[in-house]
Amino acid sequence: MRSPAAPSRAPSRSAGIRGRALAVLAALAAALLAAFLLAPRTLAAAGGSGDGIVDRRSLVEAFREAFAAYGMSGERGFSPGVERVVDYWFRYHVAKAVIAAVLLVVLVALGVLLWKAFLTAGPLRTGARTALASAGALVTALALFSLAVVMANVQGAVAPFSSLLPLLEVGAAGGALGDTLGQLRRQLADSLHGGDLTSPALEVMVSDFARYHAAMAVIAGVVAVTLVGASMRLWRRRARAASSDGRTRRLLGALGVVSALSSLAVLVVAVANTTTAVDPAPALAAFFDGGW
Template identity: 35%
Template sequence: MAHAVDARRRGAGGSAPVWAAVAAAAGVGFVIAPSFVVGDPYGAGITGGRRLAVAATGAVDGFLGSHAATVSGPLADLTDYWSQYHWVKVVFAIAAVVALVALGRRLVATAAPTSTRAARVWWAVVGGALSLAVVAASLLAVANVQGALAPLSSALSLLPDESTRAAAGGVMSRGATDPAVATLISDFGRYHAVLAVSLGVVVAAFAAVAVVATRRVRRADRGGRRRPMVGASAVVFAVATLALGVVVAANIGTAVDPEPALRLFFTG
């Protein structure tokens, strides 16, 4: 029986380097793949982005000057591209989450007794670091879902500096009676609603993980590395749940009444 357990541990542990490699590849792909998959007409790659900022400034100014309710022309082209760009990032961010979770599960599955306090501290650090990486990758996925589903408001972040935003935001004085301003306000509400919903799902998942991890800590062998790894994960996901829950609540409020937040974005 002991030999069977050892064999299972070796088999599970043997895939840990593979999952680590997949997570690393997903991280690299997250950075460089969008420009290759959807093209790079605006110079949005890792080497720059200045042309993208210039294009965004002209497109937003043109739209606001059109007084039109429907996004068209250069801004429509930019937002279509920006949405596709973010969807590619979503795929790689989710791949990273899956790989990191699988890596953590493999390490826990191969838990072996630890003889020293230093070893237990080390495995707590490993568990905490992996959990933080999962949280970070999940947030990247959420942020890019937001950009993909509400690319108009996401494109506003491309405006290069505060003075440019303030100049564009001068039209906010026209209020929602102007069709272009009304479109911006509506999309800004959608932008924050998407974040509230998608992040809310992630927060619920984090809360569930924290609860399950806490229960497993209580049942884990005090002398094994499973206890410090899972314990550190429980702490990380519990803190993330509380902190991100506040962000969800704030975005719900902005989604309900987006105009003041949009004005603040433009005026700084």
């Protein structure tokens, strides 16, 4: 004769499996977050061309010195000093992009499990539902942040030279770097009033600056379309949910709104970067004048 307690074992076993999966994904997310913070610099230096770049201060000093010489050189190709820093920065962004992308996948999987657990939590487990909802909201926010990090680091890997420009700290630049920036400002100002760029190095900077913003325009466009698709799918699922299942309908509606609003924000980024990519010289001139 079958024991009457047997039917209750399946849900308990399922909850146990889900709990272990949540624990594994949470631990993996924590490990990836630590790797994102600690590993990229080591991985970037592993190539060898970044010798002497051991921290942010040495990176800033190396790039400022190399940029000052390159901007005054009259050469189109990067100088060895600039090439060394750019290669290091490319590997740094690639490492961060890969780790952040894996973290994004883990966070999405973790979020799906948390929201499923929230929807299937029993009616008497109010405290558990609140904890699951809070954890789900936190993981969703972290996933969106990881997505932004992936986008920024892919952009930096596509155009590492332009990604390095904020390290110049142009507002406080003096000495050789200040002289180089002054010359570049004058040439850009002349070009904006109908003149030609006379420095091959500046032509490269303008071209790379355009590529930097074009990369983000494409990335943001793809992400915006993906988020719109996700929002539409969530709203369709909400429409198919039973009217009596208020918890599911509220969750799907909330996630649909978050996806839609995120797509609008990313679309603004795409439009702004497209505008700059089409006409990069004024934006670069504004940057060299102390803005961005």
